[in-house]
Amino acid sequence: MANDRRGDAGGEGSGLPDRELLSASDVTRTIARIAHQIIEKTADAEHVVLIGIPTRGTVLARRLAAAVAEFGGRAPAVGTVDPTLYRDDLRRRPARALEDTQVPEGGVDDALVVLVDDVLMSGRTVRAALDAVSEHGRPRAVQLAVLVDRGHRELPIRADYVGKNVPTSRSELILVSLTEIDGEDRVAIRRGAGE
């Protein structure tokens, strides 16, 4: 489960104020840093594709691609893949709405795919996204970039690029806001409002 904002419109939680983890300029700097790391780690790859996991992962993928191009790397192709149809917890809650799936022209065959999401927690979303991507072709390799890694993994999955590691308890929520969707860039933590 990625960003806890999904299914939570940002209403009042426990009454305690949200604590800011990343300000707007922190978010910009973090994305720039990950973009530099992607350039470094994919320098020998012919064909790099950034695939965002909706909805905020898709926005991050677009920003990362623009930053990679700006810092002198070859502009990677950008796509988005909705993992919902591949989730292992569909039967645990009412049917979810599906999100966009757009594989860039040229596909993912033999590409170096970088999956992009906002928050990494259990790893189940990433597992589903790996399945979804593999249905569209056979990438040479798949890497993972996340803005926040909050721990609590339930599957053997780790990120290759991490914006910020945040030790959390399960009862906390990570709230990622991005300008394109939420009107501002910000990452915050809310205490005691989760499970």
Add this chain to the structure above:
Amino acid sequence: MKHLLTVTDLDAATATALLDTSDRLRQALLGREVRKLPTLRGRTVITMFYEDSTRTRVSFEIAGKWMSADTVNVSAKGSSVSKGESLRDTSLTLSAMGADCVIVRHPASGAAHRLAAWADKDRESTGTHTSIVNAGDGTHEHPTQALLDAATLRDRLGSVAGRRIGIVGDVLHSRVARSNVFLLATLGAEVVLIAPPTLLPVGVAEWPCRVSHEIDAELPGLDAVMMLRVQAERMTGGFFPSSREYAVAYGLSDARAAMLPEHGVVLHPGPMVRGMEIAPSVADSARAAILAQVRNGVHVRMAVLYHLLAGAPE
């Protein structure tokens, strides 16, 4: 959503969610070699058809298969129904075998409702969850046809709301017409029924639509026109003098198709009787979205199965 029996159970938000899911499923399968999603693995979908059908039954079966459900087809011919088994006993048998979803077509209006009421009752006693989908009941409703028509109109016209849609022909015997009138009205379209007075059902004045008998006067103002098949198999009286006369008065000829605005779309739920309600050249023209309707049928039915079966039982 537990069952899909009638479009009048769908509000605009639910109908739009189904159409959005349909679009997303089409997107998810676009350009793929293997058109298979794991979403409904382990679920059993049974189609139970007491009337002939090609596209509806096949597209439900494909929809189920593309989502990895196990699909089984039962037709009245060749099943115990021909030995005299009642609808109630057939439905009990199918749910005892663990059907998660029964898709039913039946010549009696209201058959799907009966099945759904029984399924809900059995659920209390046996704990089984069987969803019922109405794939056409008599002259009552055919909800997935209306949904796929709405999906096709949305593709071609960009939106359904605010558009004027004409439905021409045998409205009296048409469950497609009824479902479309109510669904398109829910989605904000203006619907015009165009038919001879003998082919309009009693009570049409209460439907959310306008009625006209003059096709030539209506065509220039329509964004889309849906031609209905003249259902000879349901006609027991003299509804019009001859098929030739019907074709002249209400058939969509080349000359009539030319009266539609530039963007005007031609729909037909199929099966077509070429030369009767629609001229062959119109059916094959660029205006016609008839094959697009069939393609959308699979995705819309996948969306229905997804909404009924993928989530936790309600």
